[in-house]
Every structure is written in C-alpha cells, then in structure tokens.
Amino acid sequence: MVLTSAQRVRRAAVKLFADKGFHGTGIRDLAQAAKLSPASLYHYMGTKEELLGAIMRESLNRLLTGAHEVTAGLAEPPEKLAALVALHVFTHAKQPAETKVVDNEVRALSAGLRREIVRLRDEYEQLWAETMETGLAAGVFHDDEPAVTRLALLEMCNGVARWYSPRGPLGLDRLAAHYAKLALRMAGAAESDCANAVRAAARVVSTVWRTPL
Amino acid sequence: MVLTSAQRVRRAAVKLFADKGFHGTGIRDLAQAAKLSPASLYHYMGTKEELLGAIMRESLNRLLTGAHEVTAGLAEPPEKLAALVALHVFTHAKQPAETKVVDNEVRALSAGLRREIVRLRDEYEQLWAETMETGLAAGVFHDDEPAVTRLALLEMCNGVARWYSPRGPLGLDRLAAHYAKLALRMAGAAESDCANAVRAAARVVSTVWRTPL
Amino acid sequence: MVLTSAQRVRRAAVKLFADKGFHGTGIRDLAQAAKLSPASLYHYMGTKEELLGAIMRESLNRLLTGAHEVTAGLAEPPEKLAALVALHVFTHAKQPAETKVVDNEVRALSAGLRREIVRLRDEYEQLWAETMETGLAAGVFHDDEPAVTRLALLEMCNGVARWYSPRGPLGLDRLAAHYAKLALRMAGAAESDCANAVRAAARVVSTVWRTPL
C-alpha cells in the first residue's frame, strides 16, 4: 500500500517523537523518515510544534470518542470501569507511539497549545473519575483513597504502551481483560462482579476497535 | 544553608532534566540554574550526557540498596512485596525529579552508558520478580499473568512521581500503605494478609528513610 | 477596473521593492500581493532579479524620453534646467515607488544588468550636466562647483519620492515650480530669470504628464 507524503510525515513524526522525544527529534530526522527533503516537510505541517499538537489532539479526540461509545450502553460502574480500562489498554497496546507522545510530550508544547491539549486530557480523565464516584456511592467499589486509586490506575494503564509487544505471548484481548480485572480489584469490587464486567467490556471494546481508526 | 557549586550543578540538572527533558535542557539553562558560567560547569561534570548518567546511576543504586535493606528482615512474600512497593513509592514521592529522570531519559543515553543503567534497573526489577514468583509458588499470591501484573505494578508505582504533591492532603505514610494494599490486591493476596504486610512494610521503610539520603 | 495578472505582478513588485527593498521582498510576498501562487508568478517574469531590472529599465526609459521631449522646444539653459527639474519632481511625486526602486536598488543587480541600468542613468544625468555647462558658459548660471551642485540638485530632487504625499497641502504644480526655483537659485541664476523659466517649464511638463504613462 502506497502512502501519501502527508501520511508519511505524520507517521514519521509519531514514531520519532515516541522513540526519541520531541526535542530529541530533528527536522532532518523527520524528513529522512518521511522520505522528503526538510523543506518539503513544510508543505505538510506548520511548525514542528504544531505537528506535535496535531498528533496529540487527534489521538486524544479518538480516545475520548471511543470512551463515550464504549460506555454508552453500559449501566453498572464495574462494567463501565472495565470498559474504560479495556479501551485504554487496547489503544495503548495498538498505538503505543501515539500514546507515548500524548503521555510524555505535553511539556514540549508552548502555553497556548498546552492549554488545549490538557483540557482534552482532563475531559477524558473526568470520565474515569465519574465512574469511580458512582461505583463508590453505589457501594460496588470500596476504596478509602479513590482519588489516589484513580491516578494509580491510569498510570498503570499508560504503562502498557511502554512494554507491550504484539509479538509477545499475550493476546490483546487477554491483556485488556487482565487489566480490567486488576482495575476492579484495585477499586475494591467484589470478585463475583469481575468476571461479568470484564466480559461485557471485552465485547464493546472489540466492537469499537473493529471500526477502522 | 549554603550549597557548594557541585551541589548546585547536580540539583539544577536533576530539576531541569526532570522538567524539560534531557534534550530540552541546554547547557546554558543548567549554568543559569546553578549560578555558574557555562564554562565553569565543566569543572563539575564531564559531558552533559555523563552528568545524566551519574544522576541515574546514583539514583538507581540508592533504590537498589534500599530494596535490599528493606526486605532483608522479612520472610513472607506479601511483606516483602509490600516493602518493595512502599520503598518505591516513598522514593518516587520524595524525589520525583530524580525518579522522573531515571524513568524517562534512558533513551537519551548512548549505547555504553545505557547498557550500564539498564543493567542496574533490571537488577532492581529482578527483586520484584523474585518476590512475586516466591509468593505464587507458596500460594499466597494468585495471578494467571504474573509477568504482566509485575509490569503493571511497576508502572503504577512510577506514576507517583508524576502527580504526588507533599502539599496535598495525603501523607507519605498513608500513600505508601495505600499503594502496598493496591499491590497486594493486584497480586491476588488474601485480604487478611494485607493489613499485616502493610504494617510490616511501613515499619522498615520509614527506618530506611530516616537515614539521610 | 480589472487588472491583468501581468499588471498585478508588476505593481506588486514595484510597491514591495520600494517599501521593503529587493532583498526584503520574498517571492511569496510578491505572489500574495499579486493574488497568484508563487509558481504562477513565473509565467509573468523571468527571475526575481530580471523583474527588478525590467522595472528599472522601463522607469528610466520613460524618464529619459520625457526629458528629451520636455527640453526639445526650449532654448535657454534656465528654462531647460527648470524643465528637467520639474519633470524629475513630477515623476518622483507621481511614481514614488518606481523611482525609489530605481534610486535604491541598483546595488541588488548583478553585474550584467547593473551595467545596463547604470548606463541609462548616466545618459539621463548627462542631460542635466550639459544644461548646466551651457548655462555656465553663457553666463546665466554662476557656480564655482558645478559638478557638486549638479549632484546636490539631483539628490534633492530624488528626495521628493521619499516624502511627497498627494494628500498633503501642496499641489504637484506648485511643488514642481518650487523645486525649479530652488534649482535655479542653487545654480546661481538671476532672480529675474527664474519666474519666466519656471513658467515655461510648467507648461511643457504638464503636457508630457497629460499623456498616459
């Protein structure tokens, strides 16, 4: 399959920003990876920073949309949390480069862009927070430090992008299910709730991920 | 309290590498933060990269030593795991800059130094792995994906450096205890084992952290 | 009134070269001002430098032709000088952009084009020199440094392009007449000759400028 120049630029940027960091990636690295001259790069991007911003915006928007879709049909907090975790893990395992960029390079943005990206990220994290609160209020979660647990949970899931390999022994569905179970345990859900919730999550998430992104 | 120039350089580097990344930090930034001229910096360091390496080496060695000390007197896997988690969390909460550098900037090292640092890190992580294996073999942990759980655990604990604030409502001891409990839950330990293990961990860790670092 | 693309290019170049200088004007500035893409520009010009040369050539040729026309019917040196000055001032006031380009951007030309343009300029200035010499020989001008005076005169007249505004209080005819008088004074002409000469000059110059350029 032949890629357009614009696509090659985007992919080169995602890969290089993820591997070497924004400041560690030069415009000439980008050009070489995109098989373009440094000058030609500028047909497909504004500045290097705007390219970074565009990558982050797109990635976060996709995650946010996915999170809404995936929780839409679910009523119980354990199911919802499992679905959020599974989607997050799926995304981080399938697109480790994009997600590493989102997770690590916010500091490279200057004020204006940073504000926008942080707002998107906060919006996304709010979905997790609401789910946990609802579950605690309903008595299906048990946790004396829910704020901490939520952060711990997120960081745990982000980590997937750092180590998961599709060539490893663990399938994506198994991985997502395992993380969902870990999450429910961390939230203090009853073991009996886990299996159902994890199953429900697996179903909706794989639906979202069948859709081409 | 007055700092020596060497100390000012070290601290400036830790802070700036943590905040802006290795490649995002210039020698001039370092000099300014250390209240030295760029040329004078070179009395206290080799190259910028060697400075990074030294910071990482020291930080990892300290963690490794601490891990040995903290587990030395403990026999049961739950206690050991709780101690490792608590020490890790303590360290990441007290020295977020150092640990962020260790966790994020390995990619900035060139081959030689990287090998050394990665070896240290692997040595440290091996302690976690052994503890989990022993616990599983002894039937006090229950987990069908222990390798994954170990990685999830580590990432979760690393995350503390990214968000913990000493000005927040949560004390360090409470935080460490909470993480220890989360970890034991993730490992599938019995709830009844948790409380004891966490208490034991708290005792030994605070001993280590009373010692000046 | 609608302009052709070629005209838009020419006008954009004249304006921008005058305002920002040849080196200060980019091909993209030109394209934007001409409402064309940078590539399309090249249907209407050779290189950027050739465009500059063409503007200068045309402008100088027009001035040269005008100078011949304007002095053709006049016999007395004061009348001729007055006519030359008036035409020069008229031209610089009506076409400040063109004349600024001619006066300031010769240095931007490379050797070949520069030679051509300088030759045209010299040919034009020769008309002033001859007029002054004739007047001195005839005893109607009095000046002990005529070469200097001629240069001073020219620079003074060139200056008009830098400050004259049609929105100011001074009409073009009054301006030209005033400069003609200043010139005759500088040449040491008798005050009694001035009035006549200036009147004669005004007549011929306005004739030339009624013709569309």
Next chain:
Amino acid sequence: MVLTSAQRVRRAAVKLFADKGFHGTGIRDLAQAAKLSPASLYHYMGTKEELLGAIMRESLNRLLTGAHEVTAGLAEPPEKLAALVALHVFTHAKQPAETKVVDNEVRALSAGLRREIVRLRDEYEQLWAETMETGLAAGVFHDDEPAVTRLALLEMCNGVARWYSPRGPLGLDRLAAHYAKLALRMAGAAESDCANAVRAAARVVSTVWRTPL
C-alpha cells in the same frame, strides 16, 4: 593598529549594511568581514537587527550632540543653518557608511526599535525646522514653502554620503562651505549674509570634528 573583535564586528556591519543593505547582508558575510565564525559574532551582538539598531542609535546620537554643540555659540539663523548643514555634510562625507545605514535601513527595523530610531531622527530634524522658522520670522530667510525647502535641503545633504569621495578634487571644508552656501541660497538668504555665515559655520564645525568621534 589592532582592533578588538567587537570593533571589527561593528565596522564590518556598518560597511556591509551600507553597501549591500541589511537584508542583503548575511550573518556569514558579517562573520567573514569581522574575521570571526558566525557563532562568535553572537558574543558581540544580540540579533542582527539589534546590531543594526545599535549602529543607528549611536550614529544619530552623535549627530544630535554635534548639532547642539555646533549651534550653541551662534545667534543668527543664517549662521546656525550654515553650521547645521556643514556638520551634516561633514558627517555624511566622513562617515558615509554609517549615514547611509541610518538613511536607508530604518524600514528594516521592527516596530519597537523603529519607533526609537525615528524619534531620534525627528528630534534632529526639529533643530533644522526651528532654525528655518526663526530665520523666516526674522526676515533673514525668504521662502514661500519652508516645509518643502527644509526637506529638499535635508535630502540634498544626505546625498553627499552617496557620492563624495575623499580621493576626489574637492576638500571637505570646501564641500561643506559650498553646501552651506547652497542652503542659504535655497532659504532665500541675502547673498551678503552668506559669506559671513559660511565662515562662522566652518569654524565651529571643524572644531567639533577635531574631537575624536
């Protein structure tokens, strides 16, 4: 005589900005002319534009100071005008590069610096305007368009920097005296006033120019 690097940078900039214009001069040209690497240039300047601004500021300040000194001891408008003209001509003949930069490159400055430089230039030109007004009010000058004459006068004098050569037949004192006479004629001063005024001007100006600048 050996020059410091800082002096070489300054001189190179003055010469090159004058010859090829600000935009026509590259940082590499500057470095080569100053016998320094492009990087070393930046020990002695801020940006290229700030270097331009510094040159202009210094040049204008010197001219302004000189104008005050030179007119301080003179009472009569013709003498004052002659002195201003003679100083201006002296300066433009002796420092053609500096003055060409001041006269031609204001447009290359960005808003902030431009404002500052234009203010200085206006302050200087105000001295000419006041002198002419006083002379007209006193009836020693006769001119029905004094504003125009003042501008014509200035442009005429600026022109000196464009053509005067110390290797030509005309001495600096003679040149200045001639311009002073031209100026008085343009202002409509009586011929009888000219000789005295020019002599007085010559005296004060050469005093100022004996002082090292």
Next chain:
DNA sequence: CATGAATGAGCATTCATTCAT
C-alpha cells in the same frame, strides 16, 4: 493559465564544548 509538490541551498540562530587567561 495555474498550481501543488518538491527541493538544494541558504537563512539567522543556538548547540555543547574547549581553552587561554
């Protein structure tokens, strides 16, 4: 006639580093 895509060369500026003083 018009332009999107492309580029080699060049831009001003900053980089980490060295060294004489």
Next chain:
DNA sequence: CATGAATGAATGCTCATTCAT
C-alpha cells in the same frame, strides 16, 4: 576556581526556483 572568547556542527525554518499535472 572561574570565565570570556571562540568555534564546528547542528538547529528549525525560508529562500527562489522548477516541473508534472
């Protein structure tokens, strides 16, 4: 111990220009 002076290499980005469509 400290630094001003110096630099080769690299930075992100723009330049004028060409050409296939």
